[in-house]
Amino acid sequence: xxxxxxxxxxxxxxxxxxxxxxxxxxxxxxxxxxxxxxxxxxxxxxxxxxxxxxxxxxxxxxxxxxxxxxxxxxxxxxxxxxxxxxxxxxxxxxxxxxxxxxxxxxxxxxxxxxxxxxxxxxxxxxxxxxxxxxxxxxxxxxxxxxxxxxxxxxxxxxxxxxxxxxxxxxxxxxxxxxxxxxxxxxxxxxxxxxxxxxxxxxxxxxxxxx
Amino acid sequence: xxxxxxxxxxxxxxxxxxxxxxxxxxxxxxxxxxxxxxxxxxxxxxxxxxxxxxxxxxxxxxxxxxxxxxxxxxxxxxxxxxxxxxxxxxxxxxxxxxxxxxxxxxxxxxxxxxxxxxxxxxxxxxxxxxxxxxxxxxxxxxxxxxxxxxxxxxxxxxxxxxxxxxxxxxxxxxxxxxxxxxxxxxxxxxxxxxxxxxxxxxxxxxxxxx
Numbered sequence: 001x002x003x004x005x006x007x008x009x010x011x012x013x014x015x016x017x018x019x020x021x022x023x024x025x026x027x028x029x030x031x032x033x034x035x036x037x038x039x040x041x042x043x044x045x046x047x048x049x050x051x052x053x054x055x056x057x058x059x060x061x062x063x064x065x066x067x068x069x070x071x072x073x074x075x076x077x078x079x080x081x082x083x084x085x086x087x088x089x090x091x092x093x094x095x096x097x098x099x100x101x102x103x104x105x106x107x108x109x110x111x112x113x114x115x116x117x118x119x120x121x122x123x124x125x126x127x128x129x130x131x132x133x134x135x136x137x138x139x140x141x142x143x144x145x146x147x148x149x150x151x152x153x154x155x156x157x158x159x160x161x162x163x164x165x166x167x168x169x170x171x172x173x174x175x176x177x178x179x180x181x182x183x184x185x186x187x188x189x190x191x192x193x194x195x196x197x198x199x200x201x202x203x204x205x206x207x208x209x210x
Numbered sequence: 211x212x213x214x215x216x217x218x219x220x221x222x223x224x225x226x227x228x229x230x231x232x233x234x235x236x237x238x239x240x241x242x243x244x245x246x247x248x249x250x251x252x253x254x255x256x257x258x259x260x261x262x263x264x265x266x267x268x269x270x271x272x273x274x275x276x277x278x279x280x281x282x283x284x285x286x287x288x289x290x291x292x293x294x295x296x297x298x299x300x301x302x303x304x305x306x307x308x309x310x311x312x313x314x315x316x317x318x319x320x321x322x323x324x325x326x327x328x329x330x331x332x333x334x335x336x337x338x339x340x341x342x343x344x345x346x347x348x349x350x351x352x353x354x355x356x357x358x359x360x361x362x363x364x365x366x367x368x369x370x371x372x373x374x375x376x377x378x379x380x381x382x383x384x385x386x387x388x389x390x391x392x393x394x395x396x397x398x399x400x401x402x403x404x405x406x407x408x409x410x411x412x413x414x415x416x417x418x419x420x
Contacts, residue, residue: 001344002377004370005332009268016381021265023383024345024367026297027392027402028262029236051261052238053273054358055231058219061355061362063263063271087236090405094417101411112413122215134211135234140357145271147350147364148264152271154357157234160214167212171226173233175394182237182392182402184385187410187420190402192237195300195391197398201311203322207304210397 019185027182027190031135032096033062034084034117034126035076037105042117042126044109045073046099048183050085058157059140060085066149072105077153081139082124086131089179093189122159132178134161172197229395237392237400241345242306243272244294244327244336245286247315252327252336254319255283256309258393260295268367269350270295276359282315287363291349292334296341299389303399332369342388344371382407 009017028048035043049063064074077083088096092115099109110117110126117126123136136159143152166174175192182190199208219227238258245253259273274284287293298306302325309319320327320336327336333346346369353362376384385402392400409418 001371002374003330004372006366006368009367009370010266012381014266017268018265018381020377020381020383021268021367022262023381023385024268024343024370025260025262025270025295026239026241026343026390027237027385029238031236049261050235051259051271051273052232052235053355053360054275055228056220056224057358058227058231058234059355059357060235061261061273063261065264085235093405094408097408097417098411101413103413120213133234133236141355143353143355143362145263145269145351145353145364147269147366148267150263152353152362154355156216156357157219157231158216160219160234161211162214164212167230171222171228171230171233172395172398173230175233175237176400180236181405184402185382185407188382188407189405190386191405192392192394192400192402195303195399195401197395198304198307200397201308203311203313207307 022185027184030088030181030183031085032088032099032128032131033073034086034128035073036080036125037076038079041106042108042110043072043076044099044115044128046096048186053154059154060137060157061152061154064151064153074151077139078142080124083137083155084123084125084127085135085137086128087133087178087180089132089181090191092130093181097187120159132163133173133180232395237394240298240391240393241295242298242309242338242341243283244296244338245283246290246335247286248289251316252318252320253282253286254309254325254338256306258396263364269364270347270367271362271364274361274363284361287349288352290334293347293365294333294335294337295345295347296338297343297388297390299342299391300401302340303391307397330369342373343390
């Protein structure tokens with residue numbers, strides 16, 4: 001085992017450190033975020049910073065870096081108050097990754113990356129047609145992280161479109177069956193293999209596979 | 211594909227909704243969080259809400275529910291200002307899951323769940339000896355989410371202890387090689403299989419496998 005101190009981390013070459021630290025939290029949620037601007041231009045960007053905030057109301061958070069990257073997405077969310085999250089399966093990985101290139105504001109990543117937008121009457125922002133889990137979001141809260149000037153956006157899930165075959169009897173959505181991918185660092189994409197699902201843990205009896 | 215509206219979600223039976231919504235964000239980072247209280251009692255709890263906030267300074271966030279659950283961890287972090295994150299590999303899953311049972315404050319989850327604490331001179335909180343990625347954290351910021359009264363804790367990575375075999379030439383930590391697990395919902399544990407790692411996306415050329 002090798003130990004790295006704060007100094008070791010600070011002294012890393014910048015790209016090395018970015019890659020190293022981005023690996024640290026573990027495997028991350030992977031979503032394409034669909035938005036629309038005032039001129040009704042649609043936008044799509046890949047994010048690995050979506051996190052669960054609560055089930056009732058159903059809230060998810062996402063992190064925006066303070067620099068110029070991904071700003072189209074943040075601007076559009078703040079303006080239209082709506083956005084979509086769309087899971088990525090293996091056949092979508094290259095197109096999804098390509099949305100991270102710095103396209104000008106008036107270019108639709110849907111078009112240049114070869115993904116088809118899909119609309120519902122409830123959400124103004126575009127979904128990704130191919131995604132097997134599509135989540136319509138409404139902006140609830142914008143939070144500034146003072147430690148590094150990142151922005152956290154909290155949104156409420158107001159629509160879910162999901163392939164029925166994946167919904168189990170207790171509400172569990174079997175993402176492995178849908179081949180939802182996960183990401184490590186900023187650029188490594190994975191499928192998953194279940195080890196086990198475990199029963200609610202109690203202090204007086206062992207947990208069981210369910 | 212099946213569509214669920216806000217109403218459909220609100221009308222779900224509570225446990226069904228919790229399971230359903232917890233599946234939505236995708237696969238999540240899985241970490242055991244080690245803390246210590248004023249009486250030097252050590253505590254360990256499983257979390258699936260760790261997220262990347264920035265690489266320089268190296269910051270990670272985590273979400274705490276507003277109710278009483280997991281409060282020992284939050285209290286200890288606010289008091290000692292330090293905590294550890296520890297990745298989980300398949301042989302640790304049952305012990306890791308068991309830490310989510312509601313043990314009284316004076317019980318060490320290390321002891322009852324069969325995990326061995328490990329200490330360094332830099333961090334007062336206990337690491338998990340068996341973990342192949344151990345991260346020492348210092349509290350930076352406590353943020354209230356007004357939408358549902360959850361608390362987000364932002365911490366800085368001040369120590370990393372990682373199996374050297376996993377660190378690649380560019381700083382990428384190969385979590386698949388370390389068998390770091392990911393979690394879906396609150397109780398389903400997975401290993402991963404790489405589909406591909408892709409080069410930095412540019413607008414004028416296709417991305418490549420690296």
